[in-house]
Amino acid sequence: MFKFHQVKHIFEILDKMRCLRKRSAVSFLGVLVIFLLFMNLYIEDSYVLEGDKQLIRETSTHQLNSERYVHTFKDLSNFSGAINVTYRYLASTPLQRKRFLTIGLSSVKRKKGNYLLETIKSIFEQSSYEELKEISVVVHLADFNSSWREVVVQDITQKFAHHIIAGRLIVIHAPEEYYPILDGLKRNYNDPEDRVKFRSKQNVDYAFLLNFCANTSDYYVMLEDDVRCSKNFLTAIKKVITSLEGTYWVTLEFSKLGYIGKLYHSHDLPRLAHFLLMFYQEMPCDWLLTHFRGLLAQKNVIRFKPSLFQHMGYYSSYKGTENKLKDDDFEEESPDIPDNPPASLYTNMNVFENYEASKAYSSVDEYFWGKSPSTGDSFVIVFENPIVIKKIKISTGTEDRQNDILHHGALDVGENVILLKHSRQCDTYVRLGEFKNGNFEISDVNQKIPFDIQCMRVYVTKTQKEWLIIKSISIWTS
Numbered sequence: 001m002f003k004f005h006q007v008k009h010i011f012e013i014l015d016k017m018r019c020l021r022k023r024s025a026v027s028f029l030g031v032l033v034i035f036l037l038f039m040n041l042y043i044e045d046s047y048v049l050e051g052d053k054q055l056i057r058e059t060s061t062h063q064l065n066s067e068r069y070v071h072t073f074k075d076l077s078n079f080s081g082a083i084n085v086t087y088r089y090l091a092s093t094p095l096q097r098k099r100f101l102t103i104g105l106s107s108v109k110r111k112k113g114n115y116l117l118e119t120i121k122s123i124f125e126q127s128s129y130e131e132l133k134e135i136s137v138v139v140h141l142a143d144f145n146s147s148w149r150e151v152v153v154q155d156i157t158q159k160f161a162h163h164i165i166a167g168r169l170i171v172i173h174a175p176e177e178y179y180p181i182l183d184g185l186k187r188n189y190n191d192p193e194d195r196v197k198f199r200s201k202q203n204v205d206y207a208f209l210l211n212f213c214a215n216t217s218d219y220y221v222m223l224e225d226d227v228r229c230s231k232n233f234l235t236a237i238k239k240v241i242t243s244l245e246g247t248y249w250v251t252l253e254f255s256k257l258g259y260i261g262k263l264y265h266s267h268d269l270p271r272l273a274h275f276l277l278m279f280y281q282e283m284p285c286d287w288l289l290t291h292f293r294g295l296l297a298q299k300n301v302i303r304f305k306p307s308l309f310q311h312m313g314y315y316s317s318y319k320g321t322e323n324k325l326k327d328d329d330f331e332e333e334s335p336d337i338p339d340n341p342p343a344s345l346y347t348n349m350n351v352f353e354n355y356e357a358s359k360a361y362s363s364v365d366e367y368f369w370g371k372s373p374s375t376g377d378s379f380v381i382v383f384e385n386p387i388v389i390k391k392i393k394i395s396t397g398t399e400d401r402q403n404d405i406l407h408h409g410a411l412d413v414g415e416n417v418i419l420l421k422h423s424r425q426c427d428t429y430v431r432l433g434e435f436k437n438g439n440f441e442i443s444d445v446n447q448k449i450p451f452d453i454q455c456m457r458v459y460v461t462k463t464q465k466e467w468l469i470i471k472s473i474s475i476w477t478s
Helices: 004-019 025-040 050-060 066-074 116-125 146-159 161-165 193-213 233-243 266-278 285-295
Strands: 088-091 099-107 135-141 169-173 217-222 227-229 251-253 262-265 309-311 343-347 368-370 378-387 389-396 409-419 424-434 439-443 453-460 468-477
Touching (some): 099 116, 099 193, 116 135, 146 161, 146 169, 161 169, 193 217, 193 266, 262 266, 266 285, 389 453, 424 453, 453 468
Antiparallel strands (some): 378 453, 389 468
């Protein structure tokens, strides 16, 4: 019989792997799939069907490689199907059409503080009239206390009646009879029994919420019930999604805290719901989400700054303990997220390790890093289509490597793309200006340049012994 302390040891390994900045996707997925096999030996819930168990057993007997894990997990029978739950509709009108984004909240009765109404208010107040047409908000009142639910529903319907009538706000409840066993669960990480019960139930609360929202929109973002939103957060999210067209991703993060601001494709929600149910008693939901992302082959975190959502509560929903965590990357006013139209990037600089050129053009917190550049070296962006540029901002160096800036350089824009042996370039360039202290910023480019721009070039005008970090390249189009 596989012993509890062995399971705990596997989780300790997984947790350490979760904290490693540079880890191997193959080793991580290998441990997790073996772990799935062992856990399968004594999972008794009806959510794990015999077909799923057989696939997990078969996977463990083959040579371990990440492609097989991902393929097997994607094909687990029933993982893409809905969980059979009959929800109670506490406040709603029929959803007339599929929206662009569903915002999901799960809430339970707190011993101290109640922030749910403020969270809902912030979602609607920080959205424009046009944005409201593209969102729906689903609130899962997950507490088993019916008296509390009735009071909360009454407050919600009084304050947000017009949003309910418009089909933008739906309040649901998954009955207790659908929940798995919540008492006497394994005490992983030496958590007290009531803590294990709280976080295990929370995983199921989220699973039922995800299950409900699977067909309500194209995308889904999870919030907690004590969150403040930045203005026009939907427009910012849409810009980011557009900038990642053609890029594979599972989870985009718009806050660094807990289960706040995590964005998914709606087609992944059934799998995620099943995943949370399968391992509901093993670990907190935000840890499980890290493993889910890895199983679907997104190796690295994709997080955007500034954060669009801020934790505003002072007391946790667990025992009313203090929880004053804040996201210091949050900006309440409309974040000025660049457009960064689709482009190919080329450089003749000596690139260090995997800090390739594309990382400077992403909204993710990454950067390009090249070894000491020489006079005439360049970093070129060739746009897929000619564009009209309104504003450009380029930053070099980082806080911990402040000398790895472009000490002597200029920015050019060009037209007439030509094909070279290993890259593309423009044959005509116009200089916009010089870098100052490693940075470059210019506005009203469309008033200074008479042609639609096809290329943009960072040009090194003097050899430097320091290496060069291009931290970010931001372009706003007209």
